[in-house]
Amino acid sequence: MGEGKFYTTETAWCPGCGDYSILESLKDALNRLGKEPHEVLVVGGIGQAAKTPQYINTNGFCGLHGRAVPPAVAAKIANKDLTVIINTGDGDSYGEGGNHFIHNIRRNVDITHFVHDNQIYGLTKGQASPTTDLGQTTSVQTMGTMNNPLNPLLLALALGAGFVARAFSGDREHLTSIMVEAIKYKGYALVDILQPCVSFNKVNTFQWYSKRIYKLDETYHPSNKMAAMEKAMEWGDKIPIGIIYNQEKSTYHDKIGFLRDGKPLVDRVPDIEKIKEFMKDFE
Numbered sequence: 442m443g444e445g446k447f448y449t450t451e452t453a454w455c456p457g458c459g460d461y462s463i464l465e466s467l468k469d470a471l472n473r474l475g476k477e478p479h480e481v482l483v484v485g486g487i488g489q490a491a492k493t494p495q496y497i498n499t500n501g502f503c504g505l506h507g508r509a510v511p512p513a514v515a516a517k518i519a520n521k522d523l524t525v526i527i528n529t530g531d532g533d534s535y536g537e538g539g540n541h542f543i544h545n546i547r548r549n550v551d552i553t554h555f556v557h558d559n560q561i562y563g564l565t566k567g568q569a570s571p572t573t574d575l576g577q578t579t580s581v582q583t584m585g586t587m588n589n590p591l592n593p594l595l596l597a598l599a600l601g602a603g604f605v606a607r608a609f610s611g612d613r614e615h616l617t618s619i620m621v622e623a624i625k626y627k628g629y630a631l632v633d634i635l636q637p638c639v640s641f642n643k644v645n646t647f648q649w650y651s652k653r654i655y656k657l658d659e660t661y662h663p664s665n666k667m668a669a670m671e672k673a674m675e676w677g678d679k680i681p682i683g684i685i686y687n688q689e690k691s692t693y694h695d696k697i698g699f700l701r702d703g704k705p706l707v708d709r710v711p712d713i714e715k716i717k718e719f720m721k722d723f724e
């Protein structure tokens with residue numbers, strides 16, 4: 442906490458929450474990449490994870506619940522030189538924000554999406570999220586969740602995402618190295634980060650994850666989409682962590698010449714005469 446150019450401020454998170462290591466890894470990743478605070482924008486929606494922009498010394502934006510993706514996309518379109526990173530929750534990303542999640546993958550805007558996936562709504566005290574396992578009892582789903590869990594990695598792959606990874610907040614070095622690769626990736630990069638919520642998810646604990654996770658090693662090739670889909674479906678007794686898929690793809694900016702070429706939009710001076718000419722059509 443407190444030190445370095447990406448210094449963090451006091452948080453309102455519970456002691457022992459996995460969000461702390463994610464915040465520390467984010468700082469380490471930005472330092473490793475040689476970024477400066479003014480070059481980075483961290484965006485969240487609403488939730489515990491979504492408070493991340495308030496705790497790190499970068500540009501920050503806290504949106505509405507489920508609305509982290511639209512301002513992140515808008516910022517990248519306005520300023521292509523900005524490193525845009527979303528740090529927000531599983532509910533914010535896959536539930537309320539599910540529609541934005543889906544369609545930004547289709548557009549492939551060059552932003553990085555770190556989902557703090559505690560498989561629960563933490564801020565609102567423990568209701569089931571889209572990634573809560575089937576049958577898990579919660580403060581609201583007292584008879585057990587009835588809905589099939591959403592598989593974010595498989596969904597992202599099916600939609601054509603070029604970078605899909607899973608990490609664990611309990612392995613900071615591994616998490617940081619994945620964050621570095623995700624931020625470097627040109628295009629939409631999803632990292633689903635397993636993160637214990639010590640207060641409201643008494644099932645998916647640090648020990649629960651630690652017993653099940655294993656790291657993908659050098660025998661695994663992240664360029665093979667079918668293999669990636671198989672890995673994405675592994676869940677239960679064994680849960681893979683690492684870069685599941687990594688393939689170059691043309692981005693939203695690559696496809697739109699006026700965004701791709703020349704200065705970022707924010708640095709361009711509008712041609713007032715052309716605007717006046719254009720407005721005549723509406724007179």
Ligand SMILES: Cc1ncc(C[n+]2csc(CCOP(=O)(O)OP(=O)(O)O)c2C)c(N)n1
Binds near residue numbers: 490506532
């Ligand atoms: C439109 C809207 N619906 C619902 C809420 C209430 N709400 C706030 S945070 C949240 C869930 C947060 O869960 P998640 O995104 O997983 O973040 P976490 O707190 O677990 O980090 C909900 C349902 C809200 N603020 N706005």
Ligand code: SF4
Binds near residue numbers: 453455459564637
């Ligand atoms: S409620 Fe859960 S997610 Fe929120 S700060 Fe506490 S431990 Fe973390």
Ligand SMILES: [Mg+2]
Binds near residue numbers: 558559562
């Ligand atoms: Mg959550």
